[in-house]
Amino acid sequence: xxxxxxxxxxxxxxxxxxxxxxxxxxxxxxxxxxxxxxxxxxxxxxxxxxxxxxxxxxxxxxxxxxxxxxxxxxxxxxxxxxxxxxxxxxxxxxxxxxxxxxxxxxxxxxxxxxxxxxxxxxxxxxxxxxxxxxxxxxxxxxxxxxxxxxxxxxxxxxxxxxxxxxxxxxxxxxxxxxxxxxxxxxxxxxxxxxxxxxxxxxxxxxxxxxxxxxxxxxxxxxxxxxxxxxxxxxxxxxxxxxxxxxxxxxxxxxxxxxxxxxxxxxxxxxxxxxxxxxxxxxxxxxxxxxxxxxxxxxxxxxxxxxxxxxxxxxxxxxxxxxxxxxxxxxxxxxxxxxxxxxxxxxxxxxxxxxxxxxxxxxxxxxxxxxxxxxxxxxxxxxxxxxxxxxxxxxxxxxxxxxxxxxxxxxxxxxxxxxxxxxxxxxxxxxxxxxxxxxxxxxxxxxxxxxxxxxxxxxxxxxxxxxxxxxxxxxxxxxxxxxxxxxxxxxxxxxxxxxxxxxxxxxxxxxxx
Numbered sequence: 001x002x003x004x005x006x007x008x009x010x011x012x013x014x015x016x017x018x019x020x021x022x023x024x025x026x027x028x029x030x031x032x033x034x035x036x037x038x039x040x041x042x043x044x045x046x047x048x049x050x051x052x053x054x055x056x057x058x059x060x061x062x063x064x065x066x067x068x069x070x071x072x073x074x075x076x077x078x079x080x081x082x083x084x085x086x087x088x089x090x091x092x093x094x095x096x097x098x099x100x101x102x103x104x105x106x107x108x109x110x111x112x113x114x115x116x117x118x119x120x121x122x123x124x125x126x127x128x129x130x131x132x133x134x135x136x137x138x139x140x141x142x143x144x145x146x147x148x149x150x151x152x153x154x155x156x157x158x159x160x161x162x163x164x165x166x167x168x169x170x171x172x173x174x175x176x177x178x179x180x181x182x183x184x185x186x187x188x189x190x191x192x193x194x195x196x197x198x199x200x201x202x203x204x205x206x207x208x209x210x211x212x213x214x215x216x217x218x219x220x221x222x223x224x225x226x227x228x229x230x231x232x233x234x235x236x237x238x239x240x241x242x243x244x245x246x247x248x249x250x251x252x253x254x255x256x257x258x259x260x261x262x263x264x265x266x267x268x269x270x271x272x273x274x275x276x277x278x279x280x281x282x283x284x285x286x287x288x289x290x291x292x293x294x295x296x297x298x299x300x301x302x303x304x305x306x307x308x309x310x311x312x313x314x315x316x317x318x319x320x321x322x323x324x325x326x327x328x329x330x331x332x333x334x335x336x337x338x339x340x341x342x343x344x345x346x347x348x349x350x351x352x353x354x355x356x357x358x359x360x361x362x363x364x365x366x367x368x369x370x371x372x373x374x375x376x377x378x379x380x381x382x383x384x385x386x387x388x389x390x391x392x393x394x395x396x397x398x399x400x401x402x403x404x405x406x407x408x409x410x411x412x413x414x415x416x417x418x419x420x421x422x423x424x425x426x427x428x429x430x431x432x433x434x435x436x437x438x439x440x441x442x443x444x445x446x447x448x449x450x451x452x453x454x455x456x457x458x459x460x461x462x463x464x465x466x467x468x469x470x471x472x473x474x475x476x477x478x479x480x481x482x483x484x485x486x487x488x489x490x491x492x493x494x495x496x497x498x499x500x501x502x503x504x505x506x507x508x509x510x511x512x
Contacts (some may be wrong), residue, residue, distance in 0.1 A: 111145030175217030
């Protein structure tokens, strides 16, 4: 077999077969990811954080291949054969299933909206796609979009050129979502067998087959998976907040991986390397994804987006978003549903005077990277000083629990309520931006002791447990206000801060 190679700053040379390279050129859904930024507005604080979902997807494919090769080498051949027969792969050996895991890594992010997580979950409620999956609460918006796109005739046509069955690829790539859909169908909550025929396929499998499938799917979406490993390494490198690609020893982590029942597990020799990963990931979330200024620009963009998309000038973008989420985008739609088009749309609306009030201020801030709004607290010590450690931990727990149970619907209601209460309490019609920051350092990974028993890495490592404890005291919510607006209403910044503490803690104690 002949190969082509791509040079990657994180992994070195990434190898593709000539057939895969041809597929990559023809795959319009993956190529679109060149125009979807990986880290949203993080480049407003870390200027070099401009990587796209495209190179991240290549990196995820590369790591998924290394992990699949490792774990399949020790898998029971009869179980592998049984699973392959169940999903319709009748090739000899394990090359075929490795190919599916590999292409799953390449395609796992094809459903992302422009600016990735900044708008993930915020587009569908505005454009209202026909697919019932978006309101079923079974997965994130980009996961549902990816699943829907993989079911389209266009995607099936593209991928069939490599002899790939799109249904099998969907099953591995979005296994967790399909598993939830199966449970929801079993309990009569929704009927999804038509839109997700893989639900029936999964239901016809034997328990051992399902366990192996779940283990292979966890290579892409699990406790420590190819996706997380790549974006952690890549974002550390391009932001400079860690020691780059040396922060995580990929070779050692892969070497100590084993197949478990429905998961991947590590032997106890991996503990030090898992600790290195946990520290790197924590630093990345704390100093990049949840940097107060990054969150501020994220929120301004969401507020601007909600308003700009309603303009007549946004008609093409809105139509493209709707077609994309319904799984039938044209090439024009794929070119339109991108960061560049969205940025140009905001710029046009701003310079043609189509925006007013706070929306115009936010777009001005986004276009020119200037804002007069300031965080009422920034760092851990500011947060603890404002709330006290007990109240800070209580507030964080309140936010985490509600987010996990109710998702973005609760977040939007929470933000609106906090902003409204602040204005009433201060008697000031001021701009108030509210941002929540949720992060679980529970990497949901097990290590195998010498006696064969399993223990979570959090239980096995005091260091990782200490990271969990540190997160409990880190700001999970930020409020941003304009000091000049406060001053013109005879409100001191210190009063705004103490009012915010009172408003937030009242919500916690009343459960509202």
